[in-house]
Amino acid sequence: MTEQKPRDPDALHRHLHDIQDLLSRQHLVENLIHRQRMPHQKLVESITHKQNLARLRRKLDRLHPADIACILEALPLADRLFVWDRVRAEKDGDILLEVSDAVRATLIETMDSDEIKAAVESLDTDELADLAPDLPPDVMRDVIASLDQEEQAQVRAAMAYPEDTVGALMDFDMVTVREDVTLEVVLRYLRRFEALPDHTDALFVVDRDDRLRGVLTLEALLINDLEKKVSQVMKSKSVVTFAPDDDAGGAAKAFERYDLVSVPVVDATRRVLGRITIDDMVDQIREESEAEIFSQAGLREEEDIFAPVIRSVKNRWAWLAINLMTAFVASRVIDLFQGSIEQLVALAALMPIVAGIGGNAGNQTVTMIVRAIAMGQVEPTALWRLLRKELGVALINGVVWGGAIGAVAWWLYRNLELGLVMTAAMILNLLLAATAGVVIPLLRQRFGRDPALGGSVMITALTDSGGFFIFLGLATVFLL
Amino acid sequence: MTEQKPRDPDALHRHLHDIQDLLSRQHLVENLIHRQRMPHQKLVESITHKQNLARLRRKLDRLHPADIACILEALPLADRLFVWDRVRAEKDGDILLEVSDAVRATLIETMDSDEIKAAVESLDTDELADLAPDLPPDVMRDVIASLDQEEQAQVRAAMAYPEDTVGALMDFDMVTVREDVTLEVVLRYLRRFEALPDHTDALFVVDRDDRLRGVLTLEALLINDLEKKVSQVMKSKSVVTFAPDDDAGGAAKAFERYDLVSVPVVDATRRVLGRITIDDMVDQIREESEAEIFSQAGLREEEDIFAPVIRSVKNRWAWLAINLMTAFVASRVIDLFQGSIEQLVALAALMPIVAGIGGNAGNQTVTMIVRAIAMGQVEPTALWRLLRKELGVALINGVVWGGAIGAVAWWLYRNLELGLVMTAAMILNLLLAATAGVVIPLLRQRFGRDPALGGSVMITALTDSGGFFIFLGLATVFLL
Numbered sequence: 001m002t003e004q005k006p007r008d009p010d011a012l013h014r015h016l017h018d019i020q021d022l023l024s025r026q027h028l029v030e031n032l033i034h035r036q037r038m039p040h041q042k043l044v045e046s047i048t049h050k051q052n053l054a055r056l057r058r059k060l061d062r063l064h065p066a067d068i069a070c071i072l073e074a075l076p077l078a079d080r081l082f083v084w085d086r087v088r089a090e091k092d093g094d095i096l097l098e099v100s101d102a103v104r105a106t107l108i109e110t111m112d113s114d115e116i117k118a119a120v121e122s123l124d125t126d127e128l129a130d131l132a133p134d135l136p137p138d139v140m141r142d143v144i145a146s147l148d149q150e151e152q153a154q155v156r157a158a159m160a161y162p163e164d165t166v167g168a169l170m171d172f173d174m175v176t177v178r179e180d181v182t183l184e185v186v187l188r189y190l191r192r193f194e195a196l197p198d199h200t201d202a203l204f205v206v207d208r209d210d211r212l213r214g215v216l217t218l219e220a221l222l223i224n225d226l227e228k229k230v231s232q233v234m235k236s237k238s239v240v241t242f243a244p245d246d247d248a249g250g251a252a253k254a255f256e257r258y259d260l261v262s263v264p265v266v267d268a269t270r271r272v273l274g275r276i277t278i279d280d281m282v283d284q285i286r287e288e289s290e291a292e293i294f295s296q297a298g299l300r301e302e303e304d305i306f307a308p309v310i311r312s313v314k315n316r317w318a319w320l321a322i323n324l325m326t327a328f329v330a331s332r333v334i335d336l337f338q339g340s341i342e343q344l345v346a347l348a349a350l351m352p353i354v355a356g357i358g359g360n361a362g363n364q365t366v367t368m369i370v371r372a373i374a375m376g377q378v379e380p381t382a383l384w385r386l387l388r389k390e391l392g393v394a395l396i397n398g399v400v401w402g403g404a405i406g407a408v409a410w411w412l413y414r415n416l417e418l419g420l421v422m423t424a425a426m427i428l429n430l431l432l433a434a435t436a437g438v439v440i441p442l443l444r445q446r447f448g449r450d451p452a453l454g455g456s457v458m459i460t461a462l463t464d465s466g467g468f469f470i471f472l473g474l475a476t477v478f479l480l
Numbered sequence: 481m482t483e484q485k486p487r488d489p490d491a492l493h494r495h496l497h498d499i500q501d502l503l504s505r506q507h508l509v510e511n512l513i514h515r516q517r518m519p520h521q522k523l524v525e526s527i528t529h530k531q532n533l534a535r536l537r538r539k540l541d542r543l544h545p546a547d548i549a550c551i552l553e554a555l556p557l558a559d560r561l562f563v564w565d566r567v568r569a570e571k572d573g574d575i576l577l578e579v580s581d582a583v584r585a586t587l588i589e590t591m592d593s594d595e596i597k598a599a600v601e602s603l604d605t606d607e608l609a610d611l612a613p614d615l616p617p618d619v620m621r622d623v624i625a626s627l628d629q630e631e632q633a634q635v636r637a638a639m640a641y642p643e644d645t646v647g648a649l650m651d652f653d654m655v656t657v658r659e660d661v662t663l664e665v666v667l668r669y670l671r672r673f674e675a676l677p678d679h680t681d682a683l684f685v686v687d688r689d690d691r692l693r694g695v696l697t698l699e700a701l702l703i704n705d706l707e708k709k710v711s712q713v714m715k716s717k718s719v720v721t722f723a724p725d726d727d728a729g730g731a732a733k734a735f736e737r738y739d740l741v742s743v744p745v746v747d748a749t750r751r752v753l754g755r756i757t758i759d760d761m762v763d764q765i766r767e768e769s770e771a772e773i774f775s776q777a778g779l780r781e782e783e784d785i786f787a788p789v790i791r792s793v794k795n796r797w798a799w800l801a802i803n804l805m806t807a808f809v810a811s812r813v814i815d816l817f818q819g820s821i822e823q824l825v826a827l828a829a830l831m832p833i834v835a836g837i838g839g840n841a842g843n844q845t846v847t848m849i850v851r852a853i854a855m856g857q858v859e860p861t862a863l864w865r866l867l868r869k870e871l872g873v874a875l876i877n878g879v880v881w882g883g884a885i886g887a888v889a890w891w892l893y894r895n896l897e898l899g900l901v902m903t904a905a906m907i908l909n910l911l912l913a914a915t916a917g918v919v920i921p922l923l924r925q926r927f928g929r930d931p932a933l934g935g936s937v938m939i940t941a942l943t944d945s946g947g948f949f950i951f952l953g954l955a956t957v958f959l960l
Binding site: 012013016017020064074098187190191194196198200218219221222223225255256257259261278282289290293294296298299305310312313320321323324326327330331332335341342345346347348349351352353356357363364367368369371372375376377378379385386397400401404405408468 | 671
């Protein structure tokens with residue numbers, strides 16, 4: 001993807017510090033000059049300024065695009081664009097590929113169409129397809145027009161596949177060989193290449209209709225006698241292949257389970273369309289886990305931490321709205337029992353405990369079940385066994401913690417019945433939480449929905465309203 | 481790692497179903513026989529029984545160890561051990577490597593020392609070191625004793641490095657060459673190998689003291705003329721290397737940024753100790769994200785979903801205890817305002833809304849900050865800028881949602897002042913949440929702690945107690 005060689009990983013933080021240092025000096029100069037009311041003209045001419053810029057440029061030239069991307073992510077908008085303008089044009093494309101969508105938008109906004117064209121020229125067709133959605137349509141049209149027939153077809157193909165499918169992630173350059181030639185011939189053929197496609201750990205063996213016959217690993221190519229035919233040493237049985245519309249997440253799991261590096265993508269007739277490589281799968285795995293962590297916290301997407309306030313508000317409002325609804329329902333439940341609370345105000349102080357612990361226990365259960373489903377470890381048939389187990393856990397927790405807090409309530413308010421009601425309410429709410437924690441994700445799975453989605457919101461809603469209702473209800477029945 | 485070829489990824493679920501099907505037939509037979517009071521002896525002799533077992537064995541023989549591992553994870557204890565007994569012994573080692581710690585324990589419990597020895601015989605020294613902590617000490621001693629000097633040294637070395645360091649993950653077999661030989665010679669040398677180490681994308685070029693001079697990528701080996709010397713085509717500048725005590729997580733990030741496949745591990749004198757390969761890094765990335773998701777939900781470690789109830793209770797109690805404490809504190813805060821609640825019981829119904837929304841907003845903030853820190857995007861110096869931004873977001877959310885819910889409260893209770901207090905309390909609690917969400921992780925980072933740890937617990941504790949105090953406090957001052 002990039003010509004430049006990676007450098008020692010720990011260096012990244014040093015680089016960031018150096019650049020922030022240069023930038024702050026830059027700001028210093030500007031401030032000084034500003035105070036002295038020196039026209040900007042002069043600033044640009046000032047020596048320190050020139051020195052800083054020169055240093056910054058040299059630094060950036062030495063950096064790997066992936067590292068520059070990280071650094072851009074870490075800089076507030078003004079500094080980010082200042083640095084971005086000083087990056088060598090030929091790196092722009094790779095950097096745009098590496099940065100997060102949020103940051104990419106801020107960078108592209110500042111580029112005119114010619115700069116964008118220059119930036120994406122160097123990219124492979126599959127990389128171009130990745131960027132396409134974020135580029136101005138007219139620019140994209142010109143870029144595509146500038147490609148040759150085959151490349152145009154590739155870009156269109158890649159863009160045609162929905163996100164999160166193998167097709168959208170596959171790249172098109174690969175080395176194919178025929179099975180009837182000797183390894184000797186293959187080696188001579190390879191020596192004609194300037195370079196091999198990234199992550200080439202195997203050559204694809206195809207017939208004259210480009211149908212996959214097997215794969216020739218570089219290992220097999222290197223350890224076998226040169227006289228042997230490809231067909232003798234190629235792997236043709238149980239070769240992992242993907243279809244372009246396979247789910248990217250599933251593909252990533254296969255790479256993980258089978259320790260793969262590159263896998264051919266074939267159509268229904270086993271014609272080879274392209275290649276999936278481990279680097280894309282690693283990004284896939286990272287993105288999936290990020291997405292999960294963000295959605296758990298109710299963030300729609302990864303945020304540019306220096307994004308303007310308003311964008312962050314947009315990113316977060318939906319979840320807050322939902323929680324406002326559920327909190328409102330809970331509040332209505334409490335309102336039902338105004339009378340009881342008036343008579344025994346201790347209830348108001350104790351009820352959040354019942355609701356809170358229920359929510360936590362429920363989230364433990366749902367998290368565990370969702371993980372197990374994601375790992376393909378849970379069949380809907382397991383419902384009863386899992387339910388029995390979780391109810392057991394809930395019962396023990398209820399007796400232990402409910403008993404403890406019940407005793408405390410008894411001691412605090414010198415009221416045994418109150419303590420008993422507290423304990424009973426905790427047990428019941430924990431049982432409710434466990435049931436919901438098992439049933440909600442398994443039902444969603446059975447109906448073909450994403451088991452993870454909104455699970456914890458629903459649980460919390462249930463355990464809040466449920467907890468208040470159970471506790472205040474029991475209190476009303478037995479205490480008043 | 482394994483001789484067997486991987487198969488089509490989607491197959492995994494089919495396999496699981498088939499095996500569960502076989503097992504259920506098995507149970508059926510057993511039940512029938514049981515009802516007819518037929519002695520177990522007869523069961524074992526019964527034909528259906530034998531057929532099922534034969535089918536099960538055939539199925540397992542065809543499966544990749546990683547797939548068998550997934551299937552074992554998915555089976556309840558009894559079935560799991562039933563299947564485990566029927567797996568071919570030579571696969572045992574690889575399967576033990578693949579399963580989660582929880583499941584591994586259940587499998588090893590059932591094996592006698594000879595079975596364990598047979599299982600781990602086939603493993604590489606680094607894999608052996610991975611399993612060592614879970615094996616009975618006496619068995620481990622015998623196994624190590626059975627190794628040759630060099631292997632013993634390797635196992636000891638690998639076990640000496642703390643978990644989550646590069647040293648603990650590195651493997652020891654690799655191909656090294658000298659720089660003064662021609663590619664021709666290298667090719668001839670490689671043809672003497674039975675197989676190359678997994679994920680060999682480059683040979684390590686070393687001097688006669690085993691010090692790393694550079695790496696010869698298979699690509700360079702394949703595309704260059706045979707007359708060329710290794711020194712002419714090897715990569716010697718800015719080669720990524722790790723030290724054995726580097727953090728495994730950092731190494732994984734480097735693999736991700738630079739799209740690496742295998743990296744040499746060198747000591748202070750650049751002597752090559754071993755190799756880190758992408759497959760271990762993929763597992764590392766997966767484990768990190770799992771651990772984060774589990775700790776967010778307050779689960780100590782990944783759970784075997786079919787583990788006995790008591791083990792799950794142990795895994796979850798700590799978090800529940802902490803939350804009980806914080807909930808108790810919040811409850812005490814409410815108790816302070818008994819008088820106010822008695823006078824205006826609507827407060828009891830409204831207070832959970834203030835606390836709840838604060839908690840959600842705070843968790844959004846802390847999640848975002850923690851991610852940014854983990855990506856190396858936040859310097860403690862950014863504190864003020866981030867704080868200003870988050871306070872802005874909180875202010876807008878407070879005015880919008882606080883205003884909305886305040887209006888609702890006004891309408892519900894026909895009490896304008898109550899509505900205004902509600903709005904004010906929401907705004908203040910959201911500001912509190914934002915501050916805590918930024919300050920807590922950044923402080924933990926500055927003091928060299930893990931910024932993620934317990935962040936959301938602390939936030940929730942703050943926003944609950946704080947929310948109750950703010951709301952009830954304002955109400956007491958302005959409404960009563």
